[in-house]
Amino acid sequence: MCLICERNELSKRGENPFLIKEFKHSYFVVGDHQYFKGYSLLVLKEHVEDLTDLAADIQKEFLSEVTMAAKVLKKHYGATRINYSCLGNFVPHVHFHLFPRYDADLADDRTKNPWHCIEEFKNFSLNESEARTIAKELQELVYQS
Numbered sequence: 001m002c003l004i005c006e007r008n009e010l011s012k013r014g015e016n017p018f019l020i021k022e023f024k025h026s027y028f029v030v031g032d033h034q035y036f037k038g039y040s041l042l043v044l045k046e047h048v049e050d051l052t053d054l055a056a057d058i059q060k061e062f063l064s065e066v067t068m069a070a071k072v073l074k075k076h077y078g079a080t081r082i083n084y085s086c087l088g089n090f091v092p093h094v095h096f097h098l099f100p101r102y103d104a105d106l107a108d109d110r111t112k113n114p115w116h117c118i119e120e121f122k123n124f125s126l127n128e129s130e131a132r133t134i135a136k137e138l139q140e141l142v143y144q145s
């Protein structure tokens with residue numbers, strides 16, 4: 001079982017403190033770190049390795065879930081934009097990283113790729129209680145939208 005499938009099992013059982021919201025095809029979860037404030041992920045429920053392996057209707061619905069999550073992040077954090085990252089190199093299970101970006105951080109360097117900051121991520125790790133607090137704040141917004 002892959003790392004994401006293991007975490008999805010926790011979400012399914014209601015035991016994932018990082019879970020914000022369950023959508024039809026995905027789980028919206030708080031990221032393990034908050035180097036970029038509001039960093040979150042959308043992970044597909046089903047173990048599928050690539051977007052091209054999804055049926056066309058599911059691709060569309062999943063992308064609309066990604067968009068709903070991004071709207072919540074923009075609204076809650078006042079992010080200037082969201083950087084979307086769907087790689088699958090490390091864990092080949094379809095998931096989107098959502099990195100909220102802000103005027104101040106973009107002013108430094110507009111070309112800055114979030115992954116170039118990976119060494120800093122560990123310094124902004126969340127514990128379960130911090131994750132639960134963020135998840136709860138965002139949950140309320142998802143239900144309003």
Ligand SMILES: [Zn+2]
Nearest residue numbers: 002005047093
């Ligand atoms: Zn998986």
